[in-house]
Amino acid sequence: MQIQNMNWLQVEAHLQKDDRAILPLGSTEQHAYLSLCTDHILASRLACEVGEQADVPVYPGIPFGMAPYFTAFPGTVNLQPATYNALVNDVLDSLYHSGFRRIMLINGHGGNSPVQPQIHNWLNKHPDARVLLHNWWAATETMKQVKHFSSNASHASWMENFSWTRLANVVMPDHEKPALKLAALAQLPASQVKEYIGDGNYGGQYQRDDADMMQIWEQARQETLALLNDGWV
Numbered sequence: 001m002q003i004q005n006m007n008w009l010q011v012e013a014h015l016q017k018d019d020r021a022i023l024p025l026g027s028t029e030q031h032a033y034l035s036l037c038t039d040h041i042l043a044s045r046l047a048c049e050v051g052e053q054a055d056v057p058v059y060p061g062i063p064f065g066m067a068p069y070f071t072a073f074p075g076t077v078n079l080q081p082a083t084y085n086a087l088v089n090d091v092l093d094s095l096y097h098s099g100f101r102r103i104m105l106i107n108g109h110g111g112n113s114p115v116q117p118q119i120h121n122w123l124n125k126h127p128d129a130r131v132l133l134h135n136w137w138a139a140t141e142t143m144k145q146v147k148h149f150s151s152n153a154s155h156a157s158w159m160e161n162f163s164w165t166r167l168a169n170v171v172m173p174d175h176e177k178p179a180l181k182l183a184a185l186a187q188l189p190a191s192q193v194k195e196y197i198g199d200g201n202y203g204g205q206y207q208r209d210d211a212d213m214m215q216i217w218e219q220a221r222q223e224t225l226a227l228l229n230d231g232w233v
Ligand SMILES: [Zn+2]
Pocket: 031, 038, 039, 108, 109, 155, 156, 160
């Protein structure tokens, strides 16, 4: 269930029987020919689907993340690490104060992963709480399913191209882009990142059959749901 479809009395009643909540973490950043909100859309959709299935409240996703390397691409939003850490910290504080004790963060953006030390700092102050940061696309079984189709798969390539992240009337290139050297990318300021990566795809085809994509999605759903139900210590 989604928090946007609940009132506070329902949350209060729900907390009597279950202390889990889900918070999706997204980003608004260039995704080549796909939606700028791809990471936000995917994390939020996955969160809503598993939350519905497990009867766990799902908070509205945080649409912005840390994307300093993409700031030369129009439409991108970049939060400073201090801002992002403070934002996540305050949301965790609020959820804890409401009574939630097991909080799953479904993250759709690799650049948000450096928030993990902040989560640990927060946990040190809330030792009875658990926070599970789940990078859904990089999880073992989901990534295995991606590699089953092609090992050349990365940011803004086919692996993020679902019917709900692609845009109407945008035609995808039909070639396969060679994989970029990520170590080289890490050395460059945003203006030169833009020159280096061109359209924004890090490597791979731009689109695959939806039947393939649905296999990946189904795997992600199962893997995320299993963690939501049994991934706590
Ligand atoms: Zn992405």
